[in-house]
Amino acid sequence: MSNSVAPLSERASWKALQLHAESVKARHLRQLFAEDPQRGERLVIDSAGIYFDYSKNRVTDETLSLLFRLAEESDLRGRIDAMFGGERINITENRAVLHTALRAPKGSHVYFDGEDVVPAVHEVLDKMYAFAERIRGGDWKGHTGATIKNIVNIGIGGSDLGPVMAYEALKDSSLRELTFRFVSNIDGTDFAEATKDLSPEETLFVISSKTFTTLETMTNARTARAWSLAALKDDAAVAKHFVAVSTNAAEVSKFGIDTANMFEFWDWVGGRYSMDSAIGISTLLAIGTENFKALLSGFHEMDEHFRTTPFEQNIPVLLGLLTLWNTNFLDAHSIAVLPYDQYLKRFPAYLQQLTMESNGKHVTVTGKHVNYETGPIYWGEPGTNGQHSFYQLIHQGTRLVPCDFIAFIDSLNPLGSHHDYLTANVFAQSEALAFGKTADEVKAEGTVDWLVPHRVFEGNRPSNTFLIQGLTPSVLGKLVAMYEHAVFVQGIIWEIDSFDQWGVELGKVLSQRIIPELQSPEEPVLKHDSSTNALIRRYRSLKK
Numbered sequence: 001m002s003n004s005v006a007p008l009s010e011r012a013s014w015k016a017l018q019l020h021a022e023s024v025k026a027r028h029l030r031q032l033f034a035e036d037p038q039r040g041e042r043l044v045i046d047s048a049g050i051y052f053d054y055s056k057n058r059v060t061d062e063t064l065s066l067l068f069r070l071a072e073e074s075d076l077r078g079r080i081d082a083m084f085g086g087e088r089i090n091i092t093e094n095r096a097v098l099h100t101a102l103r104a105p106k107g108s109h110v111y112f113d114g115e116d117v118v119p120a121v122h123e124v125l126d127k128m129y130a131f132a133e134r135i136r137g138g139d140w141k142g143h144t145g146a147t148i149k150n151i152v153n154i155g156i157g158g159s160d161l162g163p164v165m166a167y168e169a170l171k172d173s174s175l176r177e178l179t180f181r182f183v184s185n186i187d188g189t190d191f192a193e194a195t196k197d198l199s200p201e202e203t204l205f206v207i208s209s210k211t212f213t214t215l216e217t218m219t220n221a222r223t224a225r226a227w228s229l230a231a232l233k234d235d236a237a238v239a240k241h242f243v244a245v246s247t248n249a250a251e252v253s254k255f256g257i258d259t260a261n262m263f264e265f266w267d268w269v270g271g272r273y274s275m276d277s278a279i280g281i282s283t284l285l286a287i288g289t290e291n292f293k294a295l296l297s298g299f300h301e302m303d304e305h306f307r308t309t310p311f312e313q314n315i316p317v318l319l320g321l322l323t324l325w326n327t328n329f330l331d332a333h334s335i336a337v338l339p340y341d342q343y344l345k346r347f348p349a350y351l352q353q354l355t356m357e358s359n360g361k362h363v364t365v366t367g368k369h370v371n372y373e374t375g376p377i378y379w380g381e382p383g384t385n386g387q388h389s390f391y392q393l394i395h396q397g398t399r400l401v402p403c404d405f406i407a408f409i410d411s412l413n414p415l416g417s418h419h420d421y422l423t424a425n426v427f428a429q430s431e432a433l434a435f436g437k438t439a440d441e442v443k444a445e446g447t448v449d450w451l452v453p454h455r456v457f458e459g460n461r462p463s464n465t466f467l468i469q470g471l472t473p474s475v476l477g478k479l480v481a482m483y484e485h486a487v488f489v490q491g492i493i494w495e496i497d498s499f500d501q502w503g504v505e506l507g508k509v510l511s512q513r514i515i516p517e518l519q520s521p522e523e524p525v526l527k528h529d530s531s532t533n534a535l536i537r538r539y540r541s542l543k544k
C-alpha cells in the first residue's frame, strides 16, 4: 500500500459514502426505476462478451461516482499496475501475484525480478499439451500396455476446487472416453469411492500440490500408490501411472515420481488462482489443447479489460465496488451466486474459496485491526434448484442477500422449451427481488386480509445479472478472471492482503499434534483444554 493513501475510514470518499448511504437506504428500487425509465439500459456494461446489468442495485449516479472516487483515493489504478507488473504485493509471504502471467500470450512479456516469466509459462504449457495429446490419443500406455482410460486428480483446496469446477463446467467439450475423478478429502471414503470401479491398469493419478507436503494430498497419494502397486506389482509402474503438478521438485522425486513427469508452476501463483496453471492439467486432459487455449484466452481477455478499461466501464471494478457498497454501506453479510446453468453447479463452491480465502481477513496490510467489514460470505446453488429451497429467505427474510445471477442465451442442451423456462425464471427472480409485491397488489389479487402480510414482498433486494451468449471455455475463463479481479478490487480498498491464507496454514499444523495422541499405543499425556482432552480419550477408548 503506498504511503500517500489514508486509512480507509479516513478517506473523504468513504465518509461521503457513509453519509450518502443514509439517503439511499430510504429509497426503493421501484422509485429509482420510476424516476429514470432508461435505468435498465443505462446501468449496464456490455463488454468482453459479458452483458453486466447492475441496474437492480440500490445505487444512484451519486453512489457510483463516490465509489469511483473511493477507488481513485485507494490508488486502485496504481495497485493494478503493481500486480500486473510483478511487484511483491503479497506482502506477508513476500511474493508477487502473477496469475495473469499464466494466460499471457506467447511473445508477450511479464517481468518478475527483472526476468520475463512468459517463456517459462509457455514451456510448461507446451509440455502439458504434448502430454495431453498422448493420453487423449491413447499413445500413453500403462505399465501392462493397457490404454489409460481413467484420470484421478488428487489435490485439495486450490489444487482441487478449480479442476473440479472446470471439469463440470466444460463437460460438454470433454472427451467422454476418459473418466475423471477428483479426490480431495482425507476421509478414506473419498478415495475408496472414487476408485472402487476403476482398473489400476487403466488409471493415471495426477498428484496436484503446490507444496507437495499437504497432509490430505500426500496421504491420498500414498494410498493411490499402494492401490496401484497392489495390482501392478512393480515399482516401475509409478512412472506410467503417476504424474505430479507442483512447485516442489525435491518432494516430487522423494515420493518416487520422475520429475520428467512433473508439471511445474511457481510461487507467484496462489493456490486459489492456479486453475489455469499446470494445476489445470485434468481440465486440459478433458477438453483438449484447443479448448484449453480458448479458456486461457478468455482469462487474458478479461485481464486486459480489467487492466485497461476506465473504471466506469470496467466489469470487475464495478462488481468489486458494488459488493463493497452492499457489504459496508447496506450491511449485507453474504452474497448468493446463482448460476442458471447446470454445468456451473460447482461454481459457487469454487467462488467460496476464491472470495473468502482471499478477503476473509481482519487486519490491514500494516497489521492494524480493521474498523469495517471485509469479505462477505459467498454461497449459492444453480437455478432453478435454489428457488425451491433457500430463495424464500432472500425474498422475505430479514437479511439482505445481494445476488449474482449468471444466465446464458444459448443452452448447450437445447431440449424443447427447457431453456426458455430456465431463462424466464432467472429474469423473474431478479424482477421480484427488486420490485416485490405491495399489500395493495396482494389485496387486488383477492387475498383475504389476514393473509396479506404473509404474501407481501418488500422488494428492494439488490442483484447483478450477467447475461452471456453461451458457456464456452473462453467464457469460463472470463467469468473466473472477472471474480478474481473483483476480489482484488475489494482487497485493495479494504487494505488487506488478499493473497495470503494464514487461517489455512493453521489447519495444516494443528492436526499434526493430535495425530500421535490418537495413534500412540500408550495412554498419551494430554495437555489440551478439558473438552479436547475428553474427545481424544473417548475416541481412543471406543474406536474398534
Ligand code: G6Q
Pocket: 156, 157, 158, 159, 208, 209, 210, 211, 212, 213, 214, 217, 270, 271, 272, 273, 357, 501, 504
Ligand atoms: C489456496 C490455499 C489452499 C491450497 C491447499 C492445497 O490458495 O493456499 O487451498 O491450495 O491447501 O495446497 P497444496 O497445493 O500445496 O497441496
